[in-house]
Amino acid sequence: MDPTSPRTVTWTNMEDGTADDYVESTASFNQHVHDSLTDHLFGLLRSMQGPRFGYQVDRYRHSLQSATRTLRNGEDTEMVVAALLHDVGDVVAPANHSAVAAEILKPYVSDRTHWIVRHHGVFQGYYFFHHVGGDRDAREAFRDHEWFDDCAAFCDEYDQNCFDPAYDELPLEDFRPLVEEVLHRPSRFEMVTLA
Numbered sequence: 001m002d003p004t005s006p007r008t009v010t011w012t013n014m015e016d017g018t019a020d021d022y023v024e025s026t027a028s029f030n031q032h033v034h035d036s037l038t039d040h041l042f043g044l045l046r047s048m049q050g051p052r053f054g055y056q057v058d059r060y061r062h063s064l065q066s067a068t069r070t071l072r073n074g075e076d077t078e079m080v081v082a083a084l085l086h087d088v089g090d091v092v093a094p095a096n097h098s099a100v101a102a103e104i105l106k107p108y109v110s111d112r113t114h115w116i117v118r119h120h121g122v123f124q125g126y127y128f129f130h131h132v133g134g135d136r137d138a139r140e141a142f143r144d145h146e147w148f149d150d151c152a153a154f155c156d157e158y159d160q161n162c163f164d165p166a167y168d169e170l171p172l173e174d175f176r177p178l179v180e181e182v183l184h185r186p187s188r189f190e191m192v193t194l195a
Contacts, residue, residue, distance in 0.1 A: 038179050044091045056165045064169040065162035081182045082113050083158050084175050107187035116151045123155045
């Protein structure tokens with residue numbers, strides 16, 4: 001048995017657990033998250049390799065281009081990581097990918113960064129919604145929000161223009177230290193439970 005692994009509890013219903021059980025399990029879970037969250041998210045990013053859906057690059061390269069442009073433009077680490085992960089929700093929740101990506105980042109980033117990622121999907125629609133029967137001005141519902149211009153700028157500078165097969169984006173592993181810096185921050189929220 002691995003001496004670093006917690007003992008296995010004897011109960012099968014959570015209501016029967018003790019404080020010691022939960023302290024030990026929570027510490028083990030938190031260590032696992034610390035050690036593996038970046039790898040899990042990189043796995044989601046890598047799963048976007050391949051299908052291009054008619055675009056000139058796949059969603060994986062799109063994400064790398066977004067992060068590379070953000071980094072090269074001198075944005076802070078948090079925004080670079082947000083750019084890298086802004087579409088990671090596509091893999092598991094294509095109908096609300098912005099919300100999923102934003103919730104992944106929420107414990108570790110500012111309210112502003114969370115808001116930009118959360119709303120980038122409707123803001124990105126400015127560039128194409130009108131071609132597929134939608135309202136390109138749907139983002140106007142947020143016109144009075146303090147971060148409207150920030151989200152519009154994110155989409156203009158780091159999203160809608162990141163489909164270039166000739167762009168020299170950085171490899172994914174170059175972003176690992178930045179992602180770990182952000183994801184290893186203490187959560188801004190109460191400890192997440194195990195269930």
